[in-house]
Amino acid sequence: MTHKNISQQQLPLYGRAVFTEGVPKTSIPENPMEPDTAYQLIKDELALDGTPALNFATFVNTWVNDWAKRLATENLGKNFIDHEEYPQSNLVEKRIIWMLGELYGTQFESADTDPDTAKGYYGSATVGSSEAVMLGLIAHRKNWQTKNKKNPNRSPLDKPFIVLSTHAQTCWDKYCKYFDVGALYIEPKEENNYGITGEQVKALLNTPIGEYHPINENDPTIQDICEYPDDYPSLQTRTVGELVSAIGAIVGTTYVGSSDHVQDIDSHVDSYCQERPSLNVDIPIHVDAASGGFILPFVNPQMNNPLPFNFKDGKRIQSINVSNHKFGMTIPGMGSVIFRNANVVQNNWGQSKINNL
Ligand SMILES: Cc1ncc(COP(=O)(O)O)c(C=O)c1O
Numbered sequence: 462m463t464h465k466n467i468s469q470q471q472l473p474l475y476g477r478a479v480f481t482e483g484v485p486k487t488s489i490p491e492n493p494m495e496p497d498t499a500y501q502l503i504k505d506e507l508a509l510d511g512t513p514a515l516n517f518a519t520f521v522n523t524w525v526n527d528w529a530k531r532l533a534t535e536n537l538g539k540n541f542i543d544h545e546e547y548p549q550s551n552l553v554e555k556r557i558i559w560m561l562g563e564l565y566g567t568q569f570e571s572a573d574t575d576p577d578t579a580k581g582y583y584g585s586a587t588v589g590s591s592e593a594v595m596l597g598l599i600a601h602r603k604n605w606q607t608k609n610k611k612n613p614n615r616s617p618l619d620k621p622f623i624v625l626s627t628h629a630q631t632c633w634d635k636y637c638k639y640f641d642v643g644a645l646y647i648e649p650k651e652e653n654n655y656g657i658t659g660e661q662v663k664a665l666l667n668t669p670i671g672e673y674h675p676i677n678e679n680d681p682t683i684q685d686i687c688e689y690p691d692d693y694p695s696l697q698t699r700t701v702g703e704l705v706s707a708i709g710a711i712v713g714t715t716y717v718g719s720s721d722h723v724q725d726i727d728s729h730v731d732s733y734c735q736e737r738p739s740l741n742v743d744i745p746i747h748v749d750a751a752s753g754g755f756i757l758p759f760v761n762p763q764m765n766n767p768l769p770f771n772f773k774d775g776k777r778i779q780s781i782n783v784s785n786h787k788f789g790m791t792i793p794g795m796g797s798v799i800f801r802n803a804n805v806v807q808n809n810w811g812q813s814k815i816n817n818l
Contacts, residue, residue, distance in 0.1 A: 713753030
């Protein structure tokens, strides 16, 4: 039997013709490849990745039981975003969002008593907290644009900004780059347990636009970003808060696991807004509970307030994200964004109703 008479299946995998001909890396191959060859080839390539079970870096859950794997495998063929075709998957998503809304104090419409029939839009499953942070912030940016139209002092040059800790996870910086939003950083201090405080946030919001200095002196000023001319008259009278579309508060930072002082930030932001009734300033807080959202409510329920970041206690908290695939015991990738009520998204998107993102 010559080599030519042996079927490809009988040959050792890396002795098959496809490997002597070469496997193209940059173009679609001329000839098909046996499925088991493709499987082994890609499996061996992926072996060069890190080992998930040894990855403690992003806190992602690395083990699920066989039932979870089975369920995931059985549903691989579904295009999850197609709610028309896969309404039952959408109901499962809505029930998860509802449970999280219950946990964090979402204000459901009185007519909405059951996730299966609810008309209000309360949040979304995502591929992780990065997407969830972005969806929350996009909603707030949109609302800022709508509300800012009512600010009598506004300039057509105004741009939206967010306030955030220098300890914010990289997805916040990505959001700013992708969606053309400026970042105003605050440095958490050791004496505040590495969390940013209400006083720090309010001081920043109260700063006249012309006097804002970024922490990193190489970063642009607000004046640079908005391209206000030097003689723009309101640089000293308008304050930074008028340009802020959202404030980020982290519950469980990626670096040291500390939390921003969410309730303190909430009351200081509220007082900043209350002090300016004529400007229609209404700054929302987005809580990044990627890591802490499934820990704090459960580790110590006897604590004075194990949920210092919920919608009930925080007047200005409009959205919360959590990573189901971190401490929610779910296979990657899954995160969630939860809204305070059904008005955060649907009132200001230029469409009559949005019921998915
Ligand atoms: C505080 C915080 N926010 C956001 C993220 C991003 O989460 P994901 O990896 O689920 O996209 C992380 C991940 O470590 C995080 O710790």
